[in-house]
Amino acid sequence: MSWFKRIKEGITTTEKKETPEGLWHKCPSCKHIVPSKDHMQKNYVCEQCGYHDRIGSEQYFEILFDNNEFTEINPNLSSDDPLNFVDTKKYTDRIVESQKKSGLTDAIRTAAGTIDGEGLVITCMDFTFIGGSMGSVVVKKLHVPSIIAYNINYLCS
Numbered sequence: 841m842s843w844f845k846r847i848k849e850g851i852t853t854t855e856k857k858e859t860p861e862g863l864w865h866k867c868p869s870c871k872h873i874v875p876s877k878d879h880m881q882k883n884y885v886c887e888q889c890g891y892h893d894r895i896g897s898e899q900y901f902e903i904l905f906d907n908n909e910f911t912e913i914n915p916n917l918s919s920d921d922p923l924n925f926v927d928t929k930k931y932t933d934r935i936v937e938s939q940k941k942s943g944l945t946d947a948i949r950t951a952a953g954t955i956d957g958e959g960l961v962i963t964c965m966d967f968t969f970i971g972g973s974m975g976s977v978v979v980k981k982l983h984v985p986s987i988i989a990y991n992i993n994y995l996c997s
């Protein structure tokens with residue numbers, strides 16, 4: 841016997857109300873609900889079942905760098921299309937579409953900051969941008985940190 845009975849016929853369940861975006865986090869594995877801020881402080885790992893959420897480059901940088909502080913290097917560099925590549929759509933259209941969807945300029949991001957007070961540069965591929973696609977800007981973004989690292993080593997030695 842159920843606890844509640846429908847008084848009138850024809851009552852149907854309306855659409856399920858979702859929790860407001862950003863305030864709470866619901867684990868996709870065990871459905872445990874915690875404040876989003878607490879989930880972030882646990883490095884996006886469920887405290888109940890240990891499920892690891894997929895995170896983006898922004899979250900990696902915040903986790904890795906001291907005080908969650910970093911400076912992105914060349915944030916406006918984006919890939920061009922020297923091959924005029926076309927599969928189901930033009931690559932340039934795919935880039936623009938992914939930029940709008942992800943809010944990123946490219947799959948690769950580079951940031952400078954400190955870890956335990958030591959300065960360093962981290963380069964991160966972000967899956968949210970065309971699955972981490974390696975465009976022409978990847979070489980440029982990898983080259984800059986290597987120059988900075990060389991200069992840091994040169995100046996410190």
Ligand SMILES: [Zn+2]
Nearest residue numbers: 867870886889
């Ligand atoms: Zn969980």
